[in-house]
Amino acid sequence: MKKYEYKTVSVLWRTERKLNQLGYEGWELVAVDGGRMYLRREYND
Numbered sequence: 001m002k003k004y005e006y007k008t009v010s011v012l013w014r015t016e017r018k019l020n021q022l023g024y025e026g027w028e029l030v031a032v033d034g035g036r037m038y039l040r041r042e043y044n045d
Contacts, residue, residue, distance in 0.1 A: 003043040011035045 007027060012018055019029060019037075027039040 003045075004040040005043045007039045007041075009037045009039065011037060 007022075009018065009022070011032070015037075022029075022039060026041040028041060029037055029039050031038040
């Protein structure tokens with residue numbers, strides 16, 4: 001079974017740059033709600 005870790009990030013002025021950096025680190029954007037971005041990445045033991 002896959003395990004994930006999660007992260008929330010406030011939507012900022014430099015959103016595209018921030019998302020590109022997080023994507024490079026393995027984070028995947030899964031939802032946006034009320035000025036918050038919710039991300040996940042697979043957790044490796």
